[in-house]
Amino acid sequence: MSxxxxxxxxxxxxxxxxxxxxxxxxxxxxxxTPAAISHQVRQLEDELGLALFVRRPRQLLITPPGAELQ
Structure with a gap:
């Protein structure tokens, strides 16, 4: 399986x-654009099946899985 x-x-x-x-x-x-960043991050989250950020107005808070990936 690849x-x-x-x-x-x-x-x-x-x-x-x-x-x-x-x-x-x-x-x-x-x-x-910020929209491009958001799109790319959501794509990565979908591919990995993990939430990498908690989204707040004008702020992204990294989740534990996101911190591990970072």
Whole structure:
């Protein structure tokens, strides 16, 4: 049974969002929109079957599985 690896863009978006705690700041760093960061992180969460962040207004709080991935 083979498993696909997550896309590099979704991992890059996750790493920046986890480190910065904000989709907006991650987007600025990666020169994309905050919506693109959110989409990539949700895609990664769907692929892994894990919630990586708790989403709050203007803030992303990393979950224990997210911290482990980071």
């Amino acid at each position: 498993r696909r690896l997550p896309s590099l863009s979704s991992l890059r978006a996750f790493e920046a969002a986890a480190r910065l705690g904000s989709a907006k700041r991650a987007a600025e760093e990666l020169s994309v």
